[in-house]
Amino acid sequence: MIFQCADLERALRTAELMPDARRHAERCEQCREQLFQWNEISRVAPQLHEDWESDTLWPRIREALSAEPVRHQRPRTWRWALAIAAMVTLAVALLMPPRAANLGGPELLSDGALREVQQAEAAYARSIDKLAAVAQPGMEQSGSPLAAAYREKLVLLDSAIADLKKNVEENRYNAYLRTELASLYGEKQKTLREWMDYAKSK
Amino acid sequence: MRRVNSLVLLAGCAALMYGRQEVTRDVDRSLPLPPGRGLRIEHSQGNVTIHSQPGATLKIHASIKCSADQPDDAHNWCEQIKVVVEDSSSGVLVRTDYPHLEGRHSLSFSVNYDITMPDTAPLEVHNRFGAVSVTNPHGGGSINNSNGLVVVSGGHGRLRIENSFGDVQVEGNDGDLSVVNTNGKVRIIDVAGTVDVRDSFGEVRVTQATGRVGIDSGNSAVLVSNAGGPVRVTASFGQVIVHDAHGDVTVQNQNGRVEAMGVTGTADLRTSFEAVRFSRIGKELTVHASNSRVTGDTVGGSAAVETSFGAIELRGVEGNARATAGNSDIRLAGIRGEVYARTSFGGTTVEDAAGPITVESENGSVTVRPGMALNMAVSKSNGPLTEEQRKLEKLRGDADNLFRQGMQGATTCQPISVRTTFAPVRITVPRGMGYDMTARTSFGRITSQPPMTVSGQIDGDSLTGKIGNGGCELKLIDQNGNIDIVW
Numbered sequence A: 001m002i003f004q005c006a007d008l009e010r011a012l013r014t015a016e017l018m019p020d021a022r023r024h025a026e027r028c029e030q031c032r033e034q035l036f037q038w039n040e041i042s043r044v045a046p047q048l049h050e051d052w053e054s055d056t057l058w059p060r061i062r063e064a065l066s067a068e069p070v071r072h073q074r075p076r077t078w079r080w081a082l083a084i085a086a087m088v089t090l091a092v093a094l095l096m097p098p099r100a101a102n103l104g105g106p107e108l109l110s111d112g113a114l115r116e117v118q119q120a121e122a123a124y125a126r127s128i129d130k131l132a133a134v135a136q137p138g139m140e141q142s143g144s145p146l147a148a149a150y151r152e153k154l155v156l157l158d159s160a161i162a163d164l165k166k167n168v169e170e171n172r173y174n175a176y177l178r179t180e181l182a183s184l185y186g187e188k189q190k191t192l193r194e195w196m197d198y199a200k201s202k
Numbered sequence B: 001m002r003r004v005n006s007l008v009l010l011a012g013c014a015a016l017m018y019g020r021q022e023v024t025r026d027v028d029r030s031l032p033l034p035p036g037r038g039l040r041i042e043h044s045q046g047n048v049t050i051h052s053q054p055g056a057t058l059k060i061h062a063s064i065k066c067s068a069d070q071p072d073d074a075h076n077w078c079e080q081i082k083v084v085v086e087d088s089s090s091g092v093l094v095r096t097d098y099p100h101l102e103g104r105h106s107l108s109f110s111v112n113y114d115i116t117m118p119d120t121a122p123l124e125v126h127n128r129f130g131a132v133s134v135t136n137p138h139g140g141g142s143i144n145n146s147n148g149l150v151v152v153s154g155g156h157g158r159l160r161i162e163n164s165f166g167d168v169q170v171e172g173n174d175g176d177l178s179v180v181n182t183n184g185k186v187r188i189i190d191v192a193g194t195v196d197v198r199d200s201f202g203e204v205r206v207t208q209a210t211g212r213v214g215i216d217s218g219n220s221a222v223l224v225s226n227a228g229g230p231v232r233v234t235a236s237f238g239q240v241i242v243h244d245a246h247g248d249v250t251v252q253n254q255n256g257r258v259e260a261m262g263v264t265g266t267a268d269l270r271t272s273f274e275a276v277r278f279s280r281i282g283k284e285l286t287v288h289a290s291n292s293r294v295t296g297d298t299v300g301g302s303a304a305v306e307t308s309f310g311a312i313e314l315r316g317v318e319g320n321a322r323a324t325a326g327n328s329d330i331r332l333a334g335i336r337g338e339v340y341a342r343t344s345f346g347g348t349t350v351e352d353a354a355g356p357i358t359v360e361s362e363n364g365s366v367t368v369r370p371g372m373a374l375n376m377a378v379s380k381s382n383g384p385l386t387e388e389q390r391k392l393e394k395l396r397g398d399a400d401n402l403f404r405q406g407m408q409g410a411t412t413c414q415p416i417s418v419r420t421t422f423a424p425v426r427i428t429v430p431r432g433m434g435y436d437m438t439a440r441t442s443f444g445r446i447t448s449q450p451p452m453t454v455s456g457q458i459d460g461d462s463l464t465g466k467i468g469n470g471g472c473e474l475k476l477i478d479q480n481g482n483i484d485i486v487w
Helices: A005-013 A015-027 A029-047 A057-067 A076-094 A111-141 A145-170 A175-201 B002-017 B071-080 B387-404
Strands: B021-032 B038-042 B048-053 B057-068 B082-087 B091-097 B108-118 B123-128 B132-135 B141-146 B150-156 B159-163 B168-174 B177-181 B186-191 B195-199 B204-209 B213-217 B222-227 B231-234 B240-245 B249-252 B258-263 B267-272 B276-281 B285-290 B294-299 B303-308 B312-317 B321-326 B330-335 B339-344 B348-353 B357-362 B366-369 B416-419 B425-428 B435-440 B446-448 B452-454 B462-467 B473-477 B483-486
Touching: A005 A015, A005 A029, A015 A029, A111 A145, A111 A175, A145 A175, B021 B071, B021 B082, B038 B108, B048 B123, B057 B071, B057 B082, B057 B091, B091 B108, B123 B132, B132 B141, B141 B150, B150 B159, B159 B168, B168 B177, B177 B186, B186 B195, B195 B204, B204 B213, B213 B222, B222 B231, B231 B240, B240 B249, B249 B258, B258 B267, B267 B276, B276 B285, B285 B294, B294 B303, B303 B312, B312 B321, B321 B330, B330 B339, B339 B348, B348 B357, B357 B366, B366 B416, B416 B425, B425 B473, B435 B483, B446 B462, B473 B483
Parallel strands: B038 B091, B038 B123, B048 B108, B048 B132, B123 B141, B132 B150, B141 B159, B150 B168, B159 B177, B168 B186, B177 B195, B186 B204, B195 B213, B204 B222, B213 B231, B222 B240, B231 B249, B240 B258, B249 B267, B258 B276, B267 B285, B276 B294, B285 B303, B294 B312, B303 B321, B312 B330, B321 B339, B330 B348, B339 B357, B348 B366, B357 B416, B366 B425, B416 B473, B425 B483, B435 B473, B446 B483
Antiparallel strands: B021 B057, B057 B108, B082 B091, B435 B462, B452 B462
C-alpha cells in the first residue's frame, strides 16, 4: 500500500494498516509525531481513573451513611472487611464528579480511609501528570486563543490545587477538603482531555 | 446497585468504628439584632446555612467537629476553636477563630453553622472551603465564598455573590443581582431586577430576569431565557443562546455558536467559526461573523449580515436586507425593503423581494425573482399561527398563485442590478412592469421571454432595450455566462 498522511486516522482504527503506517512514519515527521502522541495516549489512558457515572451517587452514599445507626459491638472478624469497604467507598467518593460535595455528609475521615484516599490521590495526581505531559507541549506551542484560554485555566487550577493542598496539610482528615481536591483534579483531567480532543480534531 | 448500597452501609460502620477519635461540640448563642443592623460572618472550613425570618433575634448554632488520635487531643482542640460573636452599633460579627498549629499533627476539624437571622438585616458572608446556603434574605447583602457551593433563594434587595471553584445558584431575588465566579456554574432563576454575571470557566444560565442582563463569560456556554430587558453577552469559546428577550440583544462571541430567538428589540450578533441563528427579531438585526453559517428569519427592521466562508440564508425581513458573504451562497427571501447582496464563489438567490435589488457577485450564479414580500412575516415558530400570521399566510399563497399564473399586475418600480462573472444570471420579471434593460455578457447568450423593444446597436454580447413601456431599471452584467430573463 502506498501510505499517505491522510490514511493515518484509518490506520489507527485498522490494525492491518498499522505496519504501513509505522513504515510511513519513519520518514514523515508529522505522522511520526501524531503516532507518538497516540501511542502515549494509549499508554497513559488505562492508568487514568474513570469518572463515576452517576451524579446522584454521592448524595446516596451520604444518605446511607447518615441513616446507618452506630453499632459498637460487632465481631472482630468483620472489622477488617468493614475497614476495607470504607477505604473503597472513600476512594469512590474521591472520584466523584466535581461539585458533588456540598451541604452535609461525613466530615472527618478515619485513619484507614485517609490512607486509602491519600493513595488514590497520589495515583490520580500521577496519572494526570502523565496526561499533562502528553497534552501540554502542544498546548504550549499553539498560538491560538483557545490554547491561551486552556493554559489560563490550567494555571488557575494548578494554583487552586496548590492552595487546597496547603489547607489539606493543616486539616488532613477533613473530608470536604479532600473532596474538593479530588474535584479539582477531576477538573484538570477534564480540561486536558478537552484540549486533546480539540487537538485531535484539528 | 445493591452491591454498591451494601458497600456504602458497610463503609459507614467501618468509618464509625475504626481509627480516629471524634468529638463534637455545639455552640449556641441568641442575641437581638434590631432593624438597621447587619450580620457579618467570617468563616472557613465548613458550611454556613442561614435562614431568614421575621423578627429581631439572631440565633447562632455552630457544630464543631474535631478528630485526633487521642480523645483528649480531639477534645482540647475542639475547645480551642472559638466562635466569636461581636456585637456593635453596626451589627453583629460572627467569626470562627482557629488556633495556630505548627508542624505535622494529627488533628482535623470542621465547623458548620446553622443561623437564623432577622430577614430584613443586611447580610455579609465570607467563607472558604464550605458551602453557603441562604434562604429568604430580605435585606440584601454580599456573599464571598471559595471552594464551595452557594445557594440563595427567596431574596429581596441588592445581592452580590462572589465565588471560585464552586457553583452559584440563585432561585428568586427581588432586587439587582451581581455574580462573579471563576470556575463554577452559575444558575439564576427569577430575578426582579438587573442581573450581572462574570464567570471565567463555568456555564451561565439566566432565566426570568425582569431587568437588564449582562454576562461576561470566558469559555463556557451562556443561556438566557425570558429576559425582561436588554441582554448583553460577551463570550469566548462557548455557545450563546438567548431566547425571548424583551429588549435589545448584543452578543459578542469569539468562537462559539450564537442563537437569538424572540427578541423584541434590536439584535447585534457577532462570532467566528461557528453558526449564527436567529428568529423573530423585533427591530434591526446586525450580524458580523467570519467562517460562520448565518441562518434566520422574521426580522421586524432592516437586516445587515456579513460573513465569510459560510452561507447566508435570510427570510422575512420587514426593512432592507444587506448580505455580504465571501466564498459562500446567499439566499434571501421575503424582503420588504431594498436588497443588496455581495458574494464571490457562491450562488445568490433573491426571491420575493419587494424593493430594489442589487447583486454583486464574482464567479457565482445569480437568480432573482422579485415579488411582494408577502411571506416575510410568517415565522417558522413551532407554535400555532396567530390570526395575523394566518392572514399573511393566505395572502402569500394568493400572491404566489397570481405570480405563477402570470397575472400579477405589478405597479411599483423595482430596479434590479446584477453583476457577476463566470456564472449564469436568471431574472424573473413580473408581468405588467416595464423595464429599461441593459444586459451585457461575453462568451454567453442573452435571452428574454418577455417581448423586448431593442434599441441601439445589437452585437454579440450586449443588449439594450425596453420590456413593456420601460421605466424601471434592469441592469445585468456578466462575463462568460448566459443571461436569461423570464416571466
